[in-house]
Amino acid sequence: MAYPVLEGLCHCQPDVYMDFWSKKEHVELIGSRPWVHAVHSCHGPELVPFHHEELWQDARIPPFLQDAHTIFIFGQESNRILAERLSHRLTFPVQWIQSFPQAPEARSVSQFLKDQLVCRGWQVEDMRARIDPSADERSAALEFLASLGWKPRQKPIIIHPGSGGKKKIWPLRNWWSLLEWLRKKYDGPILLSLGPADDYLMDFAKAAQAFGIHLLKDLSLPRLSAFLAESRFYAGNDSGVSHLAAATGIPCVVLFGPTDPAVWAPQGPHVHVIRSHWEEAENLAWPSPPAPLEPSLKNLFQKLMV
Numbered sequence: 001m002a003y004p005v006l007e008g009l010c011h012c013q014p015d016v017y018m019d020f021w022s023k024k025e026h027v028e029l030i031g032s033r034p035w036v037h038a039v040h041s042c043h044g045p046e047l048v049p050f051h052h053e054e055l056w057q058d059a060r061i062p063p064f065l066q067d068a069h070t071i072f073i074f075g076q077e078s079n080r081i082l083a084e085r086l087s088h089r090l091t092f093p094v095q096w097i098q099s100f101p102q103a104p105e106a107r108s109v110s111q112f113l114k115d116q117l118v119c120r121g122w123q124v125e126d127m128r129a130r131i132d133p134s135a136d137e138r139s140a141a142l143e144f145l146a147s148l149g150w151k152p153r154q155k156p157i158i159i160h161p162g163s164g165g166k167k168k169i170w171p172l173r174n175w176w177s178l179l180e181w182l183r184k185k186y187d188g189p190i191l192l193s194l195g196p197a198d199d200y201l202m203d204f205a206k207a208a209q210a211f212g213i214h215l216l217k218d219l220s221l222p223r224l225s226a227f228l229a230e231s232r233f234y235a236g237n238d239s240g241v242s243h244l245a246a247a248t249g250i251p252c253v254v255l256f257g258p259t260d261p262a263v264w265a266p267q268g269p270h271v272h273v274i275r276s277h278w279e280e281a282e283n284l285a286w287p288s289p290p291a292p293l294e295p296s297l298k299n300l301f302q303k304l305m306v
Contacts, residue, residue: 001109001243002074002099003030004129004267005117010035012123019064021047025221029131029244040064047082056085068092074099074113095120106262128268131247137226145189145230148214154188157305158216158228158245160236162198168238170255170276171283172204177290178235179208181298186305188232191216193224193241204286233304238264246271251304257283272300 010016010033017037020027027039040046040062049059065071065086071094073083083096101112114124133141145156159182161175182190192208193216194201205215216227224241225248228234234245235253238261242254246266253272254265258280261273274297282288 002113003131003247004110004127005113005124006035007033007129008114008125008127009117009122011125011127019068021064028222029225029247032132032134038064050082050085051078056089059089061089065090070095072097076100101263103260106260108263108265108267110267112263129243129247130249131225131229131244133222133226133229133248137222138230140223141226141230144227148189150189155230155232156189156191156227157182157186158191158193158231158234159213160193160234160239160241160245161204162194162201162241163237163239164197165238165259166200166284167258167280168256169283170237170257171278171288171291172201172286173288173291174293175204176208177293178297178301179213180211180290181293182301183212185302189214191227191231193219193227195219195241200284207287233301235301242266253300253304274300 006018010018017035019038019040020036021040022042024039024041027036030036046062049055069092071086071090071092073079073086073094074097076099080096080098083094087094097113097116100109101107117124142152150156159175159179161169161172163169179190190213192205192213194205196218209215216224219227221244225244228245228250229248231250233251233253234242236242236245236255238254238256238259242252243266246252246268249270251270251272252266253274255274255276256265257276257278261275265271265273
């Protein structure tokens with residue numbers, strides 16, 4: 001969600017480049033952008049002393065921070081403290097950017113981030129996130145689809161039923177009904193994506209495989225973005241994968257339950273946000289009888305299949 005804000009920031013300051021202290025796999029998604037310079041793994045110990053009440057005052061400044069013009073620290077309260085401590089040790093600005101608004105404020109995360117930067121004197125153009133997978137990643141995705149016997153014109157549909165928060169998952173009985181309906185209505189490949197944190201959905205995935213759904217398990221984010229970019233459309237919950245799908249530009253259906261789409265939904269006219277309600281105690285029940293697919297959802301998916 002920070003990507004379009006960083007793109008807008010660099011659009012207004014074209015001579016700027018950025019180093020990242022982050023997960024390398026995340027930055028790899030935007031590695032082709034001209035303002036992306038270097039990536040330093042956030043799993044290293046370099047900043048650990050700065051989270052300690054006393055050690056931060058004499059801790060060694062990591063080399064990758066010493067020559068910066070400005071440092072942005074994105075995060076919640078603990079990162080505000082980190083930013084304050086670094087600002088005491090460095091001679092250039094260290095600015096804390098709160099990563100998301102506190103309830104009940106209903107402002108999109110991207111807008112929330114942009115507004116903070118503007119308040120700190122930065123110009124930020126409104127930009128839409130766009131991720132273009134590399135040719136190598138696209139080639140690997142197409143080779144996989146070809147190995148299944150599918151032709152390029154038969155674009156896949158990708159379903160991602162997982163989420164970092166289990167309460168955000170549309171009930172599995174609903175996902176099952178959708179998969180069954182798509183299997184009957186669509187003659188192209190239907191792909192089910194699961195990430196490293198989605199092992200609790202493996203029984204569901206194996207049952208789906210039994211009637212012709214193809215599983216994509218533990219793909220790297222660059223590889224998953226390539227599959228998404230080659231797809232007809234995507235459907236998923238409130239999750240990071242839904243934002244990745246939207247950033248590739250394909251039509252997306254994103255199902256929201258307990259979280260607020262005004263804050264968390266991907267942005268863009270190609271994103272269809274569906275608000276629903278479910279009992280959190282029952283949404284992961286499996287096996288369970290399939291629930292009827294609502295006519296409005298059928299109509300939406302039917303249009304996206306054309």
